[in-house]
Amino acid sequence: MSVIELKNINKEFGTGISRVQVLKNVNFTADRGELSLILGPSGSGKSTFLTIAGGLQTPSSGTVMVEGERLEQYSARERDQLRLNKIGFVLQSYNLLPYLTVREQFELVRKNKKTGNMSADELLTLLKDLGIDQLVNHYSDEMSGGQNQRVAIARALYPNPEIILADEPTAALDSNRVQVVGQLLRQMAIKHNKAIVVVTHDLRLRAYADHIYQLMDGKLTREK
Template identity: 45%
Template sequence: MGAKLILDHVNKSFGDTNTLNDISFEVKAGEFVAVVGPSGSGKSTFLSIAGALLTPSSGRVLVGGEDLSYLSEKERHRIRLEKIGFIFQTSNLIPYLTVRDQLLLIAELSGEQTAGEKKADELLEQLGLSHRTGHYPEKLSGGERQRVAIARAWMNDPDILLADEPTASLDLKRGRDVVEMIADGVKRRNKAAIMVTHDERMLDVCDRIVRIEDGKIR
């Protein structure tokens, strides 16, 4: 299994503050990695750099074998659309789109609208949402909204999936359901995934746990 995500001696500074210090890290296909650490330790910056939302001050980032170091913002946008799936702390669903249309928007942005309809229906069925396809986010439970977010993240068949505190607004059972669905998708699709979390009750679902403190991997 080749590495889907590589951070190679990555540093990130904001002014005089060093947020990440010499981070070297990789995630292989089929691997689900939890990233933990105290607030302010650099976890969010780490995830933003892995997701091509921020550029490192130095070092290299490779996603699906493509080096992001010298890409323009337009090219980085393409990488985010084609190779990265995101799941956020809150589901970030668009309030005026139905469940199915949340997924079809990704297909449209990717230029694969025709094939996207079948894929959307398959994903919603896999995640137990077939009976909710015409509902709007306000009619869904918190767990259902996060499941829609998972389905949306898989729509572009990304090389890597990045989840930022995906269980933060959920109770234990619904949170665990969400994390197990992510893990299942990672294995079934042979993708790489990182989950930043404070919820240590979910760590046994992951293949590996990485701790960040003071901008360094411990």
């Protein structure tokens, strides 16, 4: 059974002459142990696709299933619990709290999700792999965009979610860091049996994907 399944998803914004259809009859599945890459230019619907897959938005029509459960049957509270316990998001905006240090970002996660997180040693290894272990006492406005991006990646991985949904996770990174992140995500998928979905226009990530899709003008087609 697929961990995530999108069936005939359509998403529209606006009404009348201002109506825009962002996603058009999209079908998609993601399985444990695999990294799926959704490629497409800006404005192609990638972020909308990802937020619908993770239950942050609802489709205009169609069905989203997570581990065989239909998300439209979930209450808002149940969706919150799903995201807390099973889905890790890496969003373009980083979503780091500016008044917390890097260390405190992880402490906040631990307060909200008390069990099932990475161990202290695993977290330290992750921070070292991402080259941010020396930044634990820094605030987000004291770091570069690339450093904030890597902290956001680590924070999403720290709760040890079964599903990782990443929106342009390498947009602010140089090629060496892209290689580190690509290898890390692939390792998380294979060794830890996680379903990982990345939406991006960064072609440098192609080498790490099990499946590659193209999202263009709201239509999703499978390339690999």
